Amino acid sequence: MKTIATLSIAFLTLFTSVSYAKDKKSKTPTDTLVIISTDFGDMKVKLYTATPLHRTNFIKLAGEGFYDSLLFHRVIKSFMIQGGDPQSKNAPAGTMLGGGDIGYTIPAEFVDTLFHKKGTLCAARTENPAKASSGCQFYIVQGQPIQEAQIPMFEARGRKMTEQQKATYKTLGGTPFLDGNYTVYGEVIEGIEVIDLIAAVQTAPGDRPVNDVRMKMRLELVY
Numbered sequence: 270m271k272t273i274a275t276l277s278i279a280f281l282t283l284f285t286s287v288s289y290a291k292d293k294k295s296k297t298p299t300d301t302l303v304i305i306s307t308d309f310g311d312m313k314v315k316l317y318t319a320t321p322l323h324r325t326n327f328i329k330l331a332g333e334g335f336y337d338s339l340l341f342h343r344v345i346k347s348f349m350i351q352g353g354d355p356q357s358k359n360a361p362a363g364t365m366l367g368g369g370d371i372g373y374t375i376p377a378e379f380v381d382t383l384f385h386k387k388g389t390l391c392a393a394r395t396e397n398p399a400k401a402s403s404g405c406q407f408y409i410v411q412g413q414p415i416q417e418a419q420i421p422m423f424e425a426r427g428r429k430m431t432e433q434q435k436a437t438y439k440t441l442g443g444t445p446f447l448d449g450n451y452t453v454y455g456e457v458i459e460g461i462e463v464i465d466l467i468a469a470v471q472t473a474p475g476d477r478p479v480n481d482v483r484m485k486m487r488l489e490l491v492y
Contacts, residue, residue: 296492298492299492300491301328301490302314302316302458302488302489302490303328303331303486303489304487304488304489305336305485306486307341307484309466310460310462310463311463312409312459312460313457313458313460315456315458316454319378321378322378323375323452323454323455326375331486331488334486335355336405336484337485338359338484339355339483340354340360340483340484341467341478342367342477343367344470344472344477345468345472346468348410349409349411349468350408351367352484353403354366354369355370364477365477366475366477367406367475369405369406370404372404375452376399377452378454379400379452381428384430385412385443385445385447386410387442387461387464388410388457388458389409389455389456390453390454390455391407391451391453392407392451394406400450402451409457410443410444410464414440414442415438417439423445423446423448426446427445427446430448
């Protein structure tokens with residue numbers, strides 16, 4: 270009887286696993302998350318549907334392995350960590366980075382409800398009149414909390430803040446002076462502490478970390 274019971278449990282487990290796999294295949298994913306892995310830990314990123322051009326492009330590049338082995342080549346404490354330069358793969362120590370691209374830009378997608386709070390994923394860009402984004406380089410905001418008295422100054426340099434945005438900037442922190450100038454298209458929903466760890470590394474002139482901080486990305490489908 271014990272053998273029969275054991276076999277029954279094993280069969281039930283196998284049947285449940287197969288059924289679950291078939292069920293997942295029959296469903297359409299409701300979302301796609303991007304996991305950015307580093308030696309300091311993983312960051313799970315949710316991409317905004319309100320910025321479809323940037324979302325689609327980032328998923329495509331991450332899924333193709335474009336970002337694997339690239340560096341966070343520009344790190345500025347209390348500001349942001351930047352990566353995605355294709356020239357950073359296997360770049361010798363001391364090489365100045367940041368000028369690499371993928372051969373195209375993405376039209377700016379400015380959305381008033383999306384702002385540069387800590388943990389947001391944003392598009393780097395060159396100084397161009399249309400504020401078009403780099404096709405591959407991005408940064409993740411660290412920033413710092415702001416004071417109430419600073420808000421008018423930031424609004425003068427960027428755009429008007431909602432009360433919720435003001436509260437977030439005063440508690441969580443961010444870089445409000447970038448609002449309306451660079452596209453915000455996602456945010457870290459798990460592993461936000463990894464941003465602080467990377468931002469704290471020693472850097473050389475040019476803001477490149479003395480010890481390389483590499484990344485690897487994978488997609489996670491949400492059902």
